Amino acid sequence: MPKILIVDDDPCIRILLKQSLEELEDEGVELIITDNGESALDIIKREIPDVVFLDVMMPKMNGFDVCNAVKNDPAISNVFIVLLTVMSQKVDKLRGKAAGADIYITKPFNPDEVLDVTRKILGM
């Protein structure tokens, strides 16, 4: 069964993402949740999730750095990364592109959209 990793330092956003993806959880998808970049990278290496929802602004290791690390490691570079950004500025999007993110979702996001996007990515 597919695995989804949720990474955000804000507890509310973690709950919101979990609830947004609840339907998939009912269908058997495994949700893994963490609150920082470093442990995210560990989990990605260990679990190799299908999709990662990755917040950008986090203390210690930010989303861009995690993304970079993932995309430069051949063992995990296939992991699909959705960057969650609060910045709508094009420059930041370019920065994310450079870091290798697969797509973006800007905050505030619509929970239904998150679900739709994930279904598409997972082909479910």
Place this chain on the structure above:
Amino acid sequence: MNNTEIKILVVDDDPFVRDMLTMILEGSGYTIVTAENGLEALKMCIADSDIDLIVSDVNMPVMDGIQLIKEIRNYGLDVPIIMVTGVSSISVAVDALSSGAIDYVLKDEGIEETIIITVKRALAKHQIELQNKQLIADLAAKTTEQEYTLSNLTAIISNMPNGLLVTNAQSSITLANPAIGRMFGVNEADLLGKDCQSGFAGKLAPLFEMICVQSDEPVAIQMELDGGRLGSAVAAVIRKKQKNSEIPDEFIGNLVIVRDVTLEKEIERMKDDFLSTVSHELRTPLTSVLGFTKVIRKKLEEVIFPQLPSDDAKTDRTVQQINENIGIIISEGERLTTLINDVLDLSKMEAGKVEWKQEPALIQEIMEQAIAATTSLFENKGVTIVKDIVVDLPCISCDRDRIVQVVINLLSNALKFTDKGSIAVMVRRSTGNDCPAENGHGFIVVSIVDPGIGIAGKDQENVFEKFKQVGDTLTDRPKGSGLGLPICKQIVEYHGGKIWVESELGKGSTFCFTLPHILTAGMSKYE
């Protein structure tokens, strides 16, 4: 000067000679005073500064004529003295002259005439001497003043916190102040005489390059300074005004001023950081508020509401209210999101922080895209859009998404303040009257005409200001925050266009903006 105003002191121990000289000189109209010896004469001169000339004997008791000259000069008086000497004593006359007498007269047959001539000459000579002294003093004062000004200027230039580099017309460096030395970690004296044209390695290279451009428009660049600091340099041409205004100003060289902008950049960066932190801190809770509300709405609709009894009026009303209230929370949350985006957008634009794209675009396509984005809003309100776009419009060079943003803003305003009827969207070439072609550009004009509430004359200039909403905002406050038009203005003006409104209260408004397009040979005849 009238002779009676000229006072002559006659000094002689011989009363006969005194009287004779007095008589002769009074005959020419001079005012005469007399003394019997040098000492008496000296006392008189000290007491009376009005004495213009002394005519003195040489050999006298108490103090002789030669001593008198010396004493007079010792006292710092510069009264001219004529010596009257005996025929036999020419050597005494020479003595007298070398001691400072202005002239001498021999006690001779023709003394009546010679004394008059000599007095006249002595007075004239003294006058000239005085004038010369004055001239020399003036000159000295001027020189001191100029030296003072010059040393002040030099001190100002040396103490200036900004770096200054000046070249002559042959682009060799004639002035470099200590600040420029400090900024670039060089000895400024080593720069003097260097030829900028021949290039320079190191951090100063960009300065040398820019100083050689010699454009009449000041050129500005940013550059790295010594110690990792940041400098901002401006170069300008130095032209000297000519006395004759017909002759064009003379080109005498170039100058560059360098300012250390490290701190300013740091503050700017802090402001940017602050803005993005604020935006992050605001959007994160908004994400929760909006997201959870949407989750709740979905759960209510999918799980809770279907289980409620469908025939109960009170339940129906409650469900309806809950739906409405949730709708309000969501739309207000979205409004707050737009506001945050707009504030950030505008402050970035105002700070020149926006990265603009420059790409050729067709205004027709931009209009279509903006119209498509607002179609559903128009349909919901039952207002129609009428397009009147001239075919064959020239290409414009712009940041396409930004122009789409302008049109969407104007369209949504037009719709917001219009209840029925249709809104016209027109694009044409400028006729030249409202915005004449300039700098090789022609303009296209986009107009959005609505039959809505209109804007009173006094309010029309205010609507482009931040947070300004006009009309009766107390009873009829429009939705939105009053940032739409200021953003439009920034975008249009960045592209070199203008934006304005023509409106009449109750009759509707026309918002227009222009954008420059490059003239091509075939097109220019239409302008």
